[in-house]
Amino acid sequence: MTILATGRVRPGLMGLLTKCFIPIDSGVFVGNPSKRVREQIFDKLSEVIDPGEFVIMVYPNKNSQGFSIKTAGTTRYEIICLDGLWLSKHKSSK
Numbered sequence: 001m002t003i004l005a006t007g008r009v010r011p012g013l014m015g016l017l018t019k020c021f022i023p024i025d026s027g028v029f030v031g032n033p034s035k036r037v038r039e040q041i042f043d044k045l046s047e048v049i050d051p052g053e054f055v056i057m058v059y060p061n062k063n064s065q066g067f068s069i070k071t072a073g074t075t076r077y078e079i080i081c082l083d084g085l086w087l088s089k090h091k092s093s094k
Contacts, residue, residue, distance in 0.1 A: 002038055002059040004029040007075070009053045013045065046072040 004017060006027040014023075020037060021029035033041065038059060045055045054073030061068035069079050069086050077088045 001030060001032055002057065004031075005056045005058075007054045007073075009049065009055070013048065013053075016041070016044065042070055042072070049073045 002021070004021060006013070006017070006029075009027065017023075017029050020033045020041060021031035023029050038057070042055070042057050049055060049072055052074065054071065054075045056075065056079075057070045058067050059070075060066065063084050065086055067086070068081075071079050076091055078091055080087050080089065
């Protein structure tokens with residue numbers, strides 16, 4: 001299962017997401033696309049998001065946590081992979 005969380009994304013992009021995902025809340029989508037489709041959707045979203053918009057994708061992966069994360073745009077958290085372990089860190093407001 002793949003989970004997409006979006007923030008401040010315009011309605012046209014939401015339409016793209018509903019082709020392969022089911023909206024379960026405002027800006028949150030779930031689905032089970034193939035790896036190829038998942039990557040194509042994320043690449044397309046990464047290309048067209050505007051400043052202030054963001055997309056976070058969590059998808060299955062064969063690692064110790066069982067998932068990986070991709071982000072595009074500006075979020076309040078920095079997502080990092082440290083020795084194969086996904087961690088989040090709140091960005092400071094300097």
